[in-house]
Each structure stands twice: as C-alpha cells, then as structure tokens.
Amino acid sequence: MAQPSPAAKTERLLNLVICLLYTRQPLSKARIRDAVPQYGETASDEAFDRMFERDKDELRELGIPLRIEPIDSFFDDETGYRIDRREYALPEIAFEPDELAVLGLASRTWQQASLAGPAATALRKLEAAEVERDTESLVGLEPRVRTSEPAFNPVKDAALRRQAVSFTYRKAGGEATTRQLQPWTVTNWHGRWYVTGFDLDRQAPRVFRLSRIDGAVKRLGKPGAYDVPADHDPLTMIDGTDSRETMTATVLVRNGAGNTLRRRARQHTDEDGEFTRLTVDFGDTEVLADEIAGFGPAARAVEPPELVEAVLRRLRGSIERNGAA
Amino acid sequence: MAAPESATARLARLLTMVPWLVNRQGIDIARAAAELGVSTDQVEADLALLFVCGTPGHLPDDLIEADWDGGRVFLRNADTIARPLRLGLDEATALIVGLRALAAVPGLDERDAVDRALAKLVDAAGDASEVSDRVKVALAAAVPSDTLSTARAAVAAHRRLHLSYVVASRDETTERDVDPMRVVSLDGNWYLEGWCHRAQDVRLFRLDRVASIETLDVDGTPPTGARPRDLDTDLFTAGPDDLRATLQLQPEAAWVVDYYPVESVERAADGTLTASIRAADLTWLRQLVWRLGGAARVLEPAELRDEVAAGAAAALASYDA
Secondary structure, three states, X not given: XXXXXXXXXXXXXXXXXXXXXXXXXXXXXXXXXXXXXXXXXXXXXXXXXXXXXHHHHHHHHOOOOEEEEXXXXXXXXXXXXXXXXXXXXXXXXXXXXXXXXXXXXXXXXXXXXXXXXXXXXXXXXXXXXOOOOOOHHHOOEXXXXXXXXXXXXXXXXXXXXXXXXEEEEEOXXXXXXXXXXXXXXXXXXXXXXXXXXXXXXXXXXXXEEHHHEEEEEEEEOOOOOOOOOOOOOHHHHHHOOOOOOOEEEEEEEEOOOOHXXXXXXXXXXXXXXXXXXXXXXXXXXXXXXXXXXXXXXXXXXXXXXXHHHHHHHHHHHXXXXXXXX | OXXXXXXXXXXXXXHHHHXXXXXXXXXXXXXXXXXXXXXXHHHHHHHHHHOOOEOOXXXXXXXXXXXXXXXXXXXXXXXXXXXXXXXXXXXHHXXXXXXXXXXXXXXXXXXXXXXXXXXXXXXXXXXXXXXXXXXXXXXXXXOOHHHHHHHHHHHHHOEEEEEEEEEHHHOEEEEEEEEEEEEEEEOOEEEXXXXXXXXXXXXXXXXXXXXXXXXXXXXXXXXXXXXXXXXXXXXXXXXXXXXXXXXXXXXXXXXXXXXXXXXXXXXXXXXXXXXXXXXXXXXXXXXXXHHOHHHEEEEEOHHHHHHHHHHHHXXXXXXXX
C-alpha cells in the first residue's frame, strides 16, 4: 500500500482528534471508521486496524488523553474511544499582562537551548486567549541558558521520567568509565549542566558534569522505577559546600592590587602606606588561597594559619615546577 | 534547513495554532506567521488543510471555516479544538524552570509577577509541575540587588552609568562611563552590556565585579553603530593581539582546559596535559599559574616561566621577613 503523504496523515489525525473530542459517547472502531473519511478509504479491515492502532499510539505520544471505555454500561464487552474535553484542554487561566511578560522572559531563557521549541509552544498555548503582553517593562533583561551538551536531552528526559541510564563518563584526567545512574535532577550551576543521582555501581549519590559524558546515553529499565529523595538538594551536592562555616581572614594587599579581594573586604586599614590590611569573610580555605596566591608578591595571607599554609604550598609548588629546570 | 516537519509534529502545531488564531480573528497573515514562528506560505498551507477538516459528517456545515482573503485570517466553526491541549512535560518544565530561575534573581522588580505567574502555571500544569522540579537553573546570585536594579533602570531610562569596575585579569579597578544596552545572564554570571566611553567600544561588564555604580543625569543612548554582541557564538572571542602560552598541567589541574579557551590539548599517557592557551595579557596567565601551585609548568614563553618563579620567590620571601 502506498504511504499517504504527511499532509494526508495530518488531516486524518486531525479529523480523528476532532471526532473523538466531539463525541460524548465512546465510539466503536467501526463508527470511527465511518466518521473519519480517510479511514473509510482504507482497502481492508486489517489495513484500517493497523492504521488506527498506530494513530492511537501517536496521539498518546503527543499527550492527547485518549480514553478506552465500555460503550454500553451494561455490557462491557465492546469498548469504544473518546477524548474527554476537560482532560484534553488546558484549564482556563487568566494571566495579567505583567504575568505574561515574565512568562515571555522565562520562555526566552531557553531561546538558544534545546527546550526553545517547547518553551515557545507553551507560551502560545497560554497566550491563546487574547491578552496584550506588557513587553515594555522587561526591556533590557535577558536571562539565558545554553544546552550545548549532547547529553542534555536524554539525561533531562530520564530525570523527568525517573528512568535509569548508563553512559560513558570521562574524568578530568581523561580516564573513561561506564556508569549506571538513577538520575534525580539536572541542574545548571555557574553556567554548567550537572546531573545528580544514585550511582548504581558505587551504590552512593554522585554528581556528573554533562559535558564529560561521551557518546550515547542508554536507558535502563522502566520509567518511574525509583524515587527521588524528598530532601535532595542538588546545589549542595554540586557545590560541596554543605553547611560550611564562614571564617575570617586577614590579608595584606599592595596598593592598587588585590582588587577582587578589596571589593569583598569587610574592613580596610592602611598599613605603612604601601599595603592595605583587609578583613575578608570566606567559606573555603583552598578557594581563598587560590585567589591570594594568584596575586603573587602583591598579596600576603596573615591569618588564619591554615590559610597561610595553603598559600605557601602554592608558592613553593610554583617555584618547584617553574624554577630553572 | 531542518528536517521536514513530521505529520504528528504538524498536528501538534495546528492544535496550538487554532486556539491562538480563533482568539485573534482578522489578524494580518504575515504578523500571525511571524508570531507563530513559521512562514506565510506555511500558514496558508495550514489553513488550507484545516479547511477540509471537521466534525463527523463532513458536510459543509461540519467543516472548519478558514478564510485568509485579503491577507486577514478568520477561523470559525472550530469549537472542538478551540482550547489548547494541556502543556506537555517539556513545555511545562521549560516555563516553570525559567520562572523559578527568575524568582531567585536578587532585587528583581517583577518578583511579585513571577510569583503570581508561577502559582497559576503550577496549578494549570498539574502533575507536570512537580516533575519539573527535577530540572533546575541557578542563575547567578552573587550580585548585589541594587547593582542589578540600577543597571536595569538605566537601560530602561536610557541614562548613562558611571562604574568603578574591577578588571580581574589585570588586577585593576577602573573608572568608566557606560551607555547601557542590556542586562544579560549568561553561563552563571550577570553582565551589563553597553557602550564604554573609555574603550570606545561595546563591552560586557560582570556585575559582581562592579565596585560602585551611579546613574548620571546624562542621556545614555549608545552611538548608532553600537551593536550588542552575539552571545551565542562566543562570549570571549580571541583578539588579534592575544598572547599564547603553553602550559603543562598535572591531572589535578585538568579542569583548566574545560574552563578557559584553549587552542589545543595533548594528553600524555601519564595523564598530564599540554595545553596551548590564549590570553589578552600576561597578568592573567601569571595569576593562573600561581594559583595552580605545583600543578602547572609554563613551557612557553620562557619569560613567563621565569616571572612566575621569581614572583613566587618574592612572595615567599615576604613571609619570612
């Protein structure tokens, strides 16, 4: 049998949707065949059956809630089909112009990312009722997210559907391993995408950078196969700074130097005209030591001692690696 | 051009398009096409298809009435599909995640509108809204809220801004007058883009490095030739005057090649990397190597390696004093 053109298929599916929305009673397959002209033209019962079964699945994949119900409440041996209008339709929601404006902004967040299409469609559905968007007020503000990682879509789908996956993961050092994961969340943090979840090989929660996933992401098992812990906080897991205490450091910076530190300092006091003594709050000794060591001779850690030690370690290391070979 | 639209994708698009058009009777066809993100020809082909669809019976009275004579679109007798289909999982996720990210922006004036929109959307999306919690976007938070709102207000009012701005790569604080163009969040940072009078060019300023910001009582309309950068190609395009250095990185410093623009990377069997890296000035490269401590050796240029060693020795000496 010749394949009907895509346009003919769209026409058939649209007529089917309209027919099933229109009917208040479930329709038997035979009635549907009569009601949708393109089905009437099918050559045989088998051809119609195959076509209808496929069409039904495709409508469901689009999220159209197709119901199967007994046609007669006294005899449940014959089933029919219909689409419940209330189940199908987006509930009536009235958005204020300023609400539509922020929805527009939320949708544009994805404009260069893989969810750009769904975001635009969602906005069109919400805007279907004629409301003017208040576009003026949000001039000049552009939040953006990118999803350049090929693993984004499959891993996002797996997290949304709670379905385990396996993938090849390349460590920073270059070593690649196959991992099996029950994804909990997909999170963009500092502009990078991460997946958190339960690592089935390590039997422990783990974080993975999506950019380090090589090749295809395979689905394992069925959707809805596990639960995401109710208290899971991906940012804490990614950041690794769980309930870390704030500490205070004293740092000397040469005049004109250490600008990022000066900007954050709680207190500045002039020190013999050449240096400024800064009081800086910090959470992570190693991170602050990186920053101070980066200023070379223009900055000196004074306290606490662990910070001083961490900076000295970097300076000695730099000399060792970069001294005369 | 992308692959041709599948029959089901077109159906989904039509089911979204019909309610949209039904509520905009008489809309100009070109405008409708632009807002729906398709060509005018496509809209005409879609209307022609709708025209032959309808409720069972398919007598003239049962069919959808589509009329676009004179370039104005009228769509009638489409009651069964006059309401949009519920939001799909990806659709709900995209908007809810976007709104939640906005809600976390410090000092956003529209915070109230965001909260109201989010509440309505979560309500409408049903189960999908709970699921969408599994995708999170953390836009940068490390910006004082008054910096963000001052910058935005200046964009809206076309006022010139005066900035004290920390150039981290050169370890300097600079004073600049800027005609603001937009405020953008990208890759985890907020930026003000504008015409910088000091550089005589369009520049992006990271808001967390703005030490102070002041709105001047001067018109801040950028020069006519000023164009915002295409943020999707690359935020930091290499300049012709860039310096090039070659670093040997120990495995613990391998993250460098993911974070900074590198021209080439070679991986040795022992896990060390040899990376060719570009930078606008030496200060930044020195900073990088010092902070990497013993995990990086400058292979080239030799002068940079000597400066790194000498600077570290001078710093070390100050601790002994």
